[in-house]
Amino acid sequence: MSSVPFIDLKAQYARIKPQIAEAIQEVLDDGRYILGPAVTRFEEELAAYCGVRHAISCSSGTDAIFIPLLAYGVGPGDAVFVPSFTFTASAEVILLAGASPVFVDVEAHSFTIDLTDLERKISETRAEGRLKPKAIIAVDLFGLPADWNGLNKLAEREALHLISDAAQSFGGVYHNRRVGSLAPVSGTSFFPAKPLGGYGDGGAIMTDDDNLAELLKSIRVHGQGADRYEVARIGINGRLDSIQAAILSVKLSIFDEELDARERISRVYDAALGDVVTVPKRVDGLQSAWAQYTIKTDGRAALQEKLAAAGIPTMIYYPKPMHLQAPYAPYGGGEGSLPVSETICDEVMSLPMHPYLSDDDAKRIAAEVREALG
Numbered sequence: 001m002s003s004v005p006f007i008d009l010k011a012q013y014a015r016i017k018p019q020i021a022e023a024i025q026e027v028l029d030d031g032r033y034i035l036g037p038a039v040t041r042f043e044e045e046l047a048a049y050c051g052v053r054h055a056i057s058c059s060s061g062t063d064a065i066f067i068p069l070l071a072y073g074v075g076p077g078d079a080v081f082v083p084s085f086t087f088t089a090s091a092e093v094i095l096l097a098g099a100s101p102v103f104v105d106v107e108a109h110s111f112t113i114d115l116t117d118l119e120r121k122i123s124e125t126r127a128e129g130r131l132k133p134k135a136i137i138a139v140d141l142f143g144l145p146a147d148w149n150g151l152n153k154l155a156e157r158e159a160l161h162l163i164s165d166a167a168q169s170f171g172g173v174y175h176n177r178r179v180g181s182l183a184p185v186s187g188t189s190f191f192p193a194k195p196l197g198g199y200g201d202g203g204a205i206m207t208d209d210d211n212l213a214e215l216l217k218s219i220r221v222h223g224q225g226a227d228r229y230e231v232a233r234i235g236i237n238g239r240l241d242s243i244q245a246a247i248l249s250v251k252l253s254i255f256d257e258e259l260d261a262r263e264r265i266s267r268v269y270d271a272a273l274g275d276v277v278t279v280p281k282r283v284d285g286l287q288s289a290w291a292q293y294t295i296k297t298d299g300r301a302a303l304q305e306k307l308a309a310a311g312i313p314t315m316i317y318y319p320k321p322m323h324l325q326a327p328y329a330p331y332g333g334g335e336g337s338l339p340v341s342e343t344i345c346d347e348v349m350s351l352p353m354h355p356y357l358s359d360d361d362a363k364r365i366a367a368e369v370r371e372a373l374g
């Protein structure tokens, strides 16, 4: 078969080219290039979309979880619980804040944080007494919301801050509530390859808490106080460019259609592959944003090679859990300590997934997978 792209941002651009040109031109004519009116408008659209009081745009998905840590005063001596099977950014921000990550295992089927292991790690950390449990960062990996009811209850009982790393799940739904409204504070990413992606870096933080929102906004702009040159606290340069906001507003207007298309492709894959590989878990009442369609299989290397030869790109998200990566090793329990995360790193493989993939191409990809598996 002719080769297919892993994601196809060009097909999307072709669809919205005139609207994008107009949106960018408007910002250029306006002249307010950072946190301008296009940013305010996009933040209002985001808040309405997620059903939250505040959406605070920022410079990346990384800053969207770093800024809340700073706002909660997380720092040296604090433990922050985070799944090991994730992208480095989920854990990196903990060390950047001066705190220590405590790595938690994930569920083999949903790829999201294992609440039983989380409870165990919190108890162990309290018993050990070296670090003070302060926060949880839970990740909606590959787009599927984690167990947010369970997480909110646990965080409340343990008096821990709960941060949703929703970098991959913007657009997802959890029992009739949108991602962005599932935790006291949620951060998402607008990296180009994300379900809602810009043409550069960007992110946003969602919350219903008015006081926290003020703090987040201040930290986003160097800890700005009542006026621009009053420094109320230490912050960062975490602002979003107006051009990115204008682009994202256009993309948000077609986002629901794109989510439907991703869901449709996931169903094609499920139907064609469910009996030969482990397909992604579906949970009643939960809707994935399908940032990735990730299967599990033995013999991954041979499969990946055969698919590559057939012009089908695949990705391994992720080949190594965080607790075994060099900078995090001192904080983890080493090999064998988080068995599920370690095992699935050897089994997972993501197939092409984007809203402009045709059903026919998805069927042909699935057929190649079946053939390669013999």
Ligand SMILES: Cc1ncc(COP(=O)(O)O)c(C=O)c1O
Binding pocket: 060, 061, 062, 063, 086, 087, 089, 090, 139, 165, 167, 168, 188, 189, 190, 191, 201, 202, 203
């Ligand atoms: C789970 C997760 N968290 C955080 C991030 C960071 O987002 P960004 O690249 O926008 O900083 C990513 C990006 O890949 C991610 O996948």
